[in-house]
Amino acid sequence: MDDQIESLIIKFLTKEANIHELQQLELWIGNPENELLFHEYIKANTIMNMSVGKYDRKKAKTIVLRQIRKEKNFLGNRVMKFSFLKYAAAILIGALTFGYFYFTENEKISNPVVSSPVIDNETIKPGSDKATLTLEDGSIIDLDGGKTYQTKNISGNGRELIYADQESSKDIKYNYLTIPRGGEYFLKLADGTGVWLNSETQLKYPVSFVPDSPREVELVYGEAYFDVSPSTEHNGTKFIVTNRSQKIEVLGTEFNIKAYSDEKNIYSTLVEGSVAVINGPSRKELIPGQQSILDVEKNVVAVNTVDVASEVSWKDGVFIFREKPLKDIMKVISRWYDADVVFENKDLETLKFRGVIGKHQEVEHILSIMKSTTIKEYEIRDKTIVLR
Template structure:
């Protein structure tokens, strides 16, 4: 079955929303699609205005959240306020107008309205380094366009066009994302990859017809939307990464294999993948996550809520009972800073909440200071927590 064009898929999801048959997963996709595809200027008139569609999406989101009593968002006492609909939406994919955090000993979230703070430490942005097959290096960012042969970049994504000429030789490029960066790449077979801060992907400029399609996540975090094997004569897609190999038939999943961390997490959003690691193969189903412990050489699989795991690609960081140490690793990569804990007891304090990725670093620290951190200092690009 051929993949629908974006507008066709968008309209199909709208039809399902209106007839009540839309699934939770489809609703999440519609939410993100609705707010992040500005090129969709119009749709059939019977759907109503943009405001009417937005209200219907919010209504369905609220209904679904209320039905799921186990969802953590229910304990946040905001549901009687107008902002609730944005909080609910943020638990899926929307950007919210407030940033909030609260720790495990405090049931009331600390709330700070975003403001722009002039400082040297800025949130991350679209930027990457492209290394070509001849070793030459191209800097990619929003300030410039790039085009060469079958590859082009508009500053926020890089696209490899399908090569009509048959090739028998694999030629590799590297896309490296620094700390404080992120980037989107579309491979020559149509596979899309979103790369998080401090990540590197090795991939062919074009794939050989009829052979297994292989890429390597050298390190870091990436979200894959793999072009179906049906569109490529049944050829599999394989992602190699350190101590594991992931066999894919056409699906969406997230891999987190950050530098200096001893666990590799693979989270399946839809489809099916096979994790080949530590001498064994294990099948992963949607809403499951594999945890490869490199040090202890074992793989475990658990059911998870995928939304917090993939929120980074949709403009949010969602933390569910994460330690401050874990959260600060994310902050370090996105804001390109180093964080030092003077008070080691802070490392284990648990937080949950949502951060819009474009808020200032001082807003995040102010929120945390109101609940757990006694004080902090910023010295150049080093943040000292006390």
């Protein structure tokens, strides 16, 4: 494939392409003479969606062209369409998932000689659906390995846990859902709110909510995406998410919170609707596409406009990184693959990369792509990745 066309595909996926470049890509993909080449490239540079199981040529081309036209319309009108931002990763999860990763600094680290990676064994595997459920009496239920769980009001099929709405008393009973490193899980609360829980996350929530009272849950630590059941369906009651340093008030919306205990910042990203981020006397109201960043040590909140797709893509089976330092990227990878990361070459920590990574591919594939850009060599020993 022509390097220029490959570059256009990468720019499109990372939303860096201008209108002229999108027109070029649309014309090239639409040309029947390029159809075979396009599909061979897709198949050579993708992993198949786990739920689809096979590559659909017609669907892949349709998705690509549809998203290109949406992006052109977005750029041409200069109108912020957050429904598009929300689904910007659709191309990556519908029929195909690209795996590419490239260095974006002006200077590269000298890399004259590379050696074959040292891999002691294959103990580092991609994450999967797994969790532990702690009941109100302290009992712990293992939900790993696709195990099912069924009670009168709770149903679990190994991938998700669903709570049925039930009559509630003022005596609230709480459950905890804990996701280990290398895990993820979906939870549907009794009010109908959907919660996607990322690796190394714990959520505390009531088995049922008290009628006409605020619906409150606690993100003890970690990252979660909330699709909140509207307040109009619950007599106007707010939905509140608390964590160690802030709380978020919601009427009905979709948003993401990242509040890991080993990070100094808490990130709250609004996808749809509206939320108020409250920290002591400070109250910040967000609009779609904005992210609040709470510096826990300084107790200061800043609000920025962000690329929503990059912030929430983890729940849809991909990681999208835009100008992220390698240290931050490897922190994400270490949680998902349940592996420790050691930088023997500290200069690598600050190098910035851009890329899209399918979550269900082997970690060696990701590292080999990095190796083609900046990493001189890497080593895998048991549960540790060493970067040199």
